[in-house]
Each structure stands twice: as C-alpha cells, then as structure tokens.
Amino acid sequence: MTERAPAAVVDDVLDAVAAAAPEIRDGLPGRRRHIDDTNPSGETVLAADDFADDLLERRLTAVDGVGAYASEERESVVDAGDGVSVTCDPLDGSSNLKSNNPMGTVVGVYDAALPASGRDLVGAAYVLFGPVTTMGAAVDGEATEYLVDDGVRDSLGALTIPDDPTVYGFGGRVPEWPGDFAAYADAVESELKLRYGGAMVADVAQVLTYGGVFAYPALRSAPDGKLRLLFEGAPMGYIVEAAGGRSSDGTRSLLDVDADDLHQRVPVHLGNADLVTRLQSRLD
Numbered sequence: 001m002t003e004r005a006p007a008a009v010v011d012d013v014l015d016a017v018a019a020a021a022p023e024i025r026d027g028l029p030g031r032r033r034h035i036d037d038t039n040p041s042g043e044t045v046l047a048a049d050d051f052a053d054d055l056l057e058r059r060l061t062a063v064d065g066v067g068a069y070a071s072e073e074r075e076s077v078v079d080a081g082d083g084v085s086v087t088c089d090p091l092d093g094s095s096n097l098k099s100n101n102p103m104g105t106v107v108g109v110y111d112a113a114l115p116a117s118g119r120d121l122v123g124a125a126y127v128l129f130g131p132v133t134t135m136g137a138a139v140d141g142e143a144t145e146y147l148v149d150d151g152v153r154d155s156l157g158a159l160t161i162p163d164d165p166t167v168y169g170f171g172g173r174v175p176e177w178p179g180d181f182a183a184y185a186d187a188v189e190s191e192l193k194l195r196y197g198g199a200m201v202a203d204v205a206q207v208l209t210y211g212g213v214f215a216y217p218a219l220r221s222a223p224d225g226k227l228r229l230l231f232e233g234a235p236m237g238y239i240v241e242a243a244g245g246r247s248s249d250g251t252r253s254l255l256d257v258d259a260d261d262l263h264q265r266v267p268v269h270l271g272n273a274d275l276v277t278r279l280q281s282r283l284d
C-alpha cells in the first residue's frame with residue numbers, strides 16, 4: 001500500500017462514504033428488525049446497523065491509505081494494513097428507523113493508531129438521511145456541506161454556524177441532569193426553541209443550520225454521558241469547530257479529551273461558541 005498524504009486519503013474516504021450512502025438508504029426498509037446481538041456499548045443491534053457496518057467496513061478498508069477500521073458495532077479494530085485509522089458510527093440514531101425519523105452515519109479519520117485523540121483527526125464527516133441525503137465534512141479546519149446525489153457529493157458551499165443561535169437539543173431525562181447542567185438548561189430554554197430528534201447527526205445539523213447548542217450531558221447515573229468519544233463526540237466536534245462553533249466535554253474541547261478506550265463515552269456539548277463557553281463556566 002502506498003504512503004499517501006492524509007488529506008488525499010480523506011478525500012477518497014469521503015467519496016467512498018458518499019458512494020455507500022444510497023445503498024445504505026435503500027437497504028433500510030427491509031432491516032428494521034432487531035437481531036439477537038448487542039454492540040460493545042450494550043445496545044441492541046438492528047439488522048440495518050449490521051448491514052451499514054459491513055458495507056462501510058468493506059468500502060473504507062478498500063481505500064488506499066486506510067490502515068484500520070473501527071465501528072461502534074465492533075469490539076475491536078479491523079486491521080487493513082498501513083495508513084490512517086477510520087472510525088464509524090454506521091447508523092447513528094438507528095432507533096429512529098422504527099418511527100421513520102432522520103438518522104445518519106458519522107466517520108472520523110485519525111492519522112494515528114486507535115484509540116486516538118481528537119487532535120489526531122485529519123478529517124471527519126456525517127451523512128444525514130433526511131428528506132434528502134446530505135453530508136457535512138471537515139478537512140484541514142474547513143467545513144463544507146454537500147448534497148449526496150446518486151452517491152456523488154456535490155458541494156453546497158461552506159458549512160458555517162450562524163452567529164445568532166435559534167435552537168437547542170438536550171439528551172437524557174431531565175431528572176438525570178446534574179444541577180449545574182439543569183440550571184444552564186433552564187436559561188437556554190427561555191432563550192431558544194427546542195429541536196431534539198434522538199439522532200445526534202440530525203440534531204447537530206439543526207444547530208449548524210440555525211445556530212444554537214446540542215448536548216448529551218453527563219447524567220447522574222452516567223457521569224460520562226451516553227455518546228462515544230471516538231465515534232461521535234470527537235468527529236462531530238471537529239466538524240462543529242471547523243464550522244466556527246465550539247465543542248466541550250464540560251471543561252475542554254472534545255478534541256483535547258484523552259482517548260484511553262476505543263468505546264469510551266464522553267459528555268458532549270456542541271454549538272455556538274458563546275453558548276458553549278457559558279456552559280463551561282457553569283460546569284467548571
């Protein structure tokens with residue numbers, strides 16, 4: 001396998017993810033049932049999760065310069081030779097399949113062996129299966145939105161979070177929120193409109209489109225929250241920061257959180273800089 005510049009590999013990874021998107025979307029209708037399996041995070045697995053994971057593993061490990069593939073659905077990393085490491089949440093928000101609500105795919109490209117820190121990211125992308133299929137991607141600090149038409153990504157221009165925030169979406173149950181987050185939520189709820197749909201990709205896309213803040217915070221029963229650092233938090237944080245926003249685990253950028261375990265969870269807060277800064281000052 002040739003030694004390729006990470007940026008060139010990222011470009012091919014984004015093309016491969018876009019090419020797989022229509023096949024994943026077309027494969028959803030017949031795969032809404034659960035299979036008798038749980039993923040490393042202890043979540044039940046849909047046939048659609050398995051299908052998307054197998055497809056993306058094959059397509060992404062075939063990219064020249066990809067040396068490893070890891071996904072939320074797999075215990076360990078798949079070795080693919082030399083090159084960058086790709087993490088994947090193949091079908092983020094797959095529980096929305098039953099209710100026919102939006103969901104997506106999240107991909108991180110790390111120029112390091114896994115588990116790797118967000119500072120090792122050289123690219124990240126999400127695919128949003130909404131009324132149309134779109135992609136948000138960041139490479140070298142620049143975020144771009146694409147329409148994915150027939151498996152090809154067509155640029156819609158720079159992805160930039162609006163200065164004036166409009167929406168918020170907070171996961172977890174209210175009684176589970178620690179007091180400091182609950183106080184922050186009270187303030188934000190009086191300022192912004194609620195937009196929460198249960199799929200991080202779709203909820204963060206709302207924040208990137210309309211401005212605001214998304215959080216799946218630390219919970220009383222789960223101090224590390226629910227979302228996975230390498231598969232969801234860091235890649236989406238990389239995109240939001242490239243779009244002019246901020247990410248935080250409550251005290252620091254998600255890109256600065258040490259990665260010790262492949263499937264470690266992290267509290268996730270993403271959105272306009274001032275809203276995330278206000279949050280951090282409450283939680284610090």
Ligand code: P6P
Pocket residue numbers: 092093094095171172198199200201216226227
């Ligand atoms: P809840 C989907 O299962 C997911 O991992 C994220 O996409 C989403 O933000 C969160 O969990 C939703 O969790 O507790 O609201 O169902």
